[in-house]
Amino acid sequence: MSAAEPLITARDLVKRFGDFTAVAGIDVDVHAGEAFGFLGPNGAGKSSTMRMIGCVSAPSGGTLRILGMDPVRDGSAIRARLGVCPQQDSLDPELTVRENLTVYARYFGISRKVARQRADELIEFVQLTERAGDTVEPLSGGMKRRLTIARALVNDPAIVLLDEPTTGLDPQARHLVWERLFQLKQRGVTLVLTTHYMDEAEQLCDRLVVMDGGKIVAEGSPRQLIDRYSTREVVELRFSEATLDSYVGKLESIGERLELLPDRILLYADDGDAAVAAVGNRDLRPSSVLVRRSTLEDVFLHLTGRTLVD
Amino acid sequence: MVTLVLPRLAARAERRFQRAAAVAGRNVAAARHVGYWWVLVSGFFEPVLYLLSIGLGVGALIKGFTLPDGRTVSYAAFVAPAMLAASAMNGALAETTMNMFGKMKYMRLYDGVLATPVQPFEVALGELMWALVRGSIYSVAFLGIMVGMGLTSTGWAIAAFPATVIVGFAFGGMGMAIATYVRSWQDFDYIMVVQFAMFLFSGTFAPVDSYAWFMRIVVEVTPLYHGVQLLRGLATGALGWGLLGHVAYLIALASVGLVIAGRRMGVLLYK
């Protein structure tokens, strides 16, 4: 494998479950040292893709190469060099926090001594030192998630796959996970993650693809995607009347574009304040006005007509 | 050619064995936590109670028992090796069917394991290794009791021990394959019925010569019969070439079971 060859290459990758197509032909390249994201709503096919990359689910079509190998033929050899944090924690409920790491290390053929040493380092890394001797069951969701991430690192993987690493966590736990993932990124570990949080994608991903209905609808860095598919700023308008539709016509030609959501109207404009002034000039009286920068959420809304988190 | 291929095959076999051992090691770690020692002990008492009640109780009514080679032994000496085989069967089946099913369907334990280099066949092999360790503890204890009661000699008990491992291996392999077909806990009722029928009719309490010919054929294709015959031959010191036939049957059963289990786990878990 040459240095320039991507660690992961997918071409026209398909996953079918019976008649249902979960992944409908996607092309992806992930390079060494990159943090790559799959952003998309429920059912977009993110986990199905991650499971194929993790070599625990065989592609139904197309080609997939990981670390220069074929996932169907060399699954075991590829998995030896991956760290996997699945969407559902698959921790061993009968073991303690530390044993979950030492036992898992043994599956990779790591010696007992090295396993113990790694376990202690990783427990420290994810801040579970106080709980090291407790069984897993009573741990909070955030602690389990951190342990699952620690477990994914036990074999010093070339690629870490994280399927929704922070879904269901409270903001504090989420920030701790982000911090840790950021540290991994700084060490040059290749990260592949899925999320339906745009802030997570913006913070962590160098490059990402937006998935919807099993297809990739856009690709680029968070910045590029925002530049390409949205304006610099967004004005969020709320009105006290329930019928927002009636305002759509009245707001015509302010900014570049308008999106009508159930509870608010979004005006896309490079200069938000100018747009707000224009709204004032038309004598419309919004109950609240917010000017903010465009995010990936706006990109997604523009591309699919839907919001990410429903 | 051979010099190149053999070491590579050996290295691969060793890696596979190590990964299976890691799966077994997981169970050793878990055994320390979940009050497992009670399960270990309870699995041992059942056959001992049968031996005491039937072997000694019924044995008091039956004078002696003539073996095919003409020697006469007590009824308890005739029944005890069968109890040993049954205990090896029960232990191996409990460990593999129930526990494998629970781990696969409810604990979803293997989802995590199969994301590592460990392959389904190695999981099956590792679980079987653990079942054998556990079964061996029962067997040694039971053989000790047989020696203590004068139902076999120390020498024949030592000879019978590896045979109990083979019996456990066979039922463990079979149990694992069955576990992959179980849909819900209700299905275990069927397994229990079959298990109990085998326990009653595998030449356990009476020689199969006393059965009608068609019953005999049915009994002779089921696995416990071969376990009972093998252990009875060894424990009573009645050796014969037929014992090798029983060994071959049991090892074949174990191998087929393991391969099926590995394949089915792959199908079920690599979706």
Ligand SMILES: Nc1ncnc2c1ncn2[C@@H]1O[C@H](COP(=O)(O)OP(=O)(O)OP(=O)(O)O)[C@@H](O)[C@H]1O
């Ligand atoms: N084993 C399976 N059998 C049948 N259908 C499946 C299976 N796994 C996933 N699907 C279907 O494939 C589609 C994509 O699922 P997938 O889990 O990949 O989505 P996702 O993007 O990860 O969604 P989420 O954000 O909810 O995790 C869904 O409609 C799902 O119901």
Ligand SMILES: [Mg+2]
């Ligand atoms: Mg998912």
